[in-house]
Amino acid sequence: MRTHDSATATTAIAVTAPGAPGTGPSGPPASTAGPSGSSTAGTVSRTAGPPGAPGPAAASRAPAADSRGRGTLLAGLGVVAFSLTFPSTVWGLESFGPWSLVAVRSTLAALVAGAFLLAGRVPLPERRHWAGLAVVAGGVVVGFPLLTSLALRTSTTSHAAVVVGLLPLTTAAFAALRTGRRPSRTFWIAAVSGAVVVLGFTLAESGGALSTGDLYLFGALLVCAAGYTEGGRLAGLMPGWQVIGWALILCLPLMVAASAVALSLEPVHLNAHGVIGLVWVAAGSTFFGLYVWYRGMAAIGIPKASQLQLAQPLLTLVWSVTLLGETLSPAAPVAAVAVLVCIAVTQRSTS
Structure with missing residues (x-):
């Protein structure tokens, strides 16, 4: 029974409980005639409000639109955080070896996540x-950081950005296999077009040459797409920050041991760039970036959120110019506009 009274509207609704006799699996309850032939399953009475007043359907659409807008903003913040990962990793490699950098960054991120989980008195996740x-x-805490760190010893950030350009398509494919949902044809056309633009642009920027780190990069592409897909699914069942928080805690014992071993075997030369790069990839990319990313995916869906990453290679190139002194070609604005058009199409398409 729900009753709502205001100066302009009065609503009283009585329905049978879901699954009760006289109801179907979905939709309104079926009417059951009483001895006098009147309906006993439900009663609706309404006093109309003033002309132009928003109805229940309009009121329900507003929160949904707000949720989508908020989800897009959060996923976009995640993309910005991720776009700094490659330049920050290059800085971090000035002070640490690739194995040390990954182990220490994961350990620091896990400590940050653990502090938040303890402060919030968050219970352990369900066993399932x-x-x-x-x-x-395995995908986003260990696999992607390790494989890209190994690749960036020989590959430039612009060449490594090819991976990020292909990641939205790979993530959408993993999501389709994992969830059984099939995005629309318009969605796929726009996604493939955006990926082609990004791939062509980044390959042109790097001269089209393949580096010895390509196998690492393509391996990183696969494990990251799997991690994004599963994380997006879990973010629909628990808060996004708890998803990445518990994933980091799960890795903590292994990463502490790996840090001790790697730091004893790889040389460490601390400088400002190395420390800043380590702090960012630990707190910015690994914790904050994944926190807002998974929240955004839970709100707008995995395929659509993944398409926002089409802008990530271009942002990475901007940071590469600003932070690493790389040269950006005049083709960048053209590619940026083309990618933004593709993103707009994917966001409007149904999935």
Whole structure:
């Protein structure tokens, strides 16, 4: 029974409970005639409000639109945080070896996440979620950072950005296989077009040459797409920051041990760039970036959120110019506009 009274409207609704006799699996309850032939399953009475007043449907659409807008903003913030990962990793490699950098960044990020989980007195995830958290941990906490760090020893950031350009398509494909949903044809045309633009642009920027780190980069592409997909699914069941938080905690014992071993075997030469790069990839990319990213994916869906990453290679190139002194070609604005058009199409398409 729900009753709402105001100066302009009065509503009283009585319905049978879901699954009760006289109701179907969905939709309104079926009417059951009483002895006098009157309906006993539901009664609706309404006093109309003033002309032009928003109805229940309009009121329900507003929160949904707000949720989509908020989800797009959060996923976009994640993309900005991720776009700084490659330049920050290059800085971090000035002070640490690739194995040390990944182990220490994951350890620091896990400590930050653990502090938040303890402060919020968050209970342990249900047992059925641990397998998914392991996929997130293997893909985005360990796999992607390690493989890209190994690749960036020989590849430039612009060449490595090819991976990010292909990541939205790979993530959408993983999501389709994992969830059984099939995005629309318009969605796929726009997504492929955007990926082609990004791929062509980044290959042109790097001269079209393949580096020895390509196998690392393509491996990173696969494990990251799997981690994004599973993390997006879990973010629909628990807050996004808890998804990445528990994935980091799951890796903590291994990463502490790996840090001790790697730091003893790889030389460490601390400088300002190295420390800043380490702090950003730990707190910015690994924790904050994934926190807002998973929240955004939970709100707008995995395929649409993944398409926002089409802008990530271009942002990475901007940071490369600003932070690393690389040269950006005049073709960048043209590619940026083309990518933004593709993103707009994917956001408006149904999936």
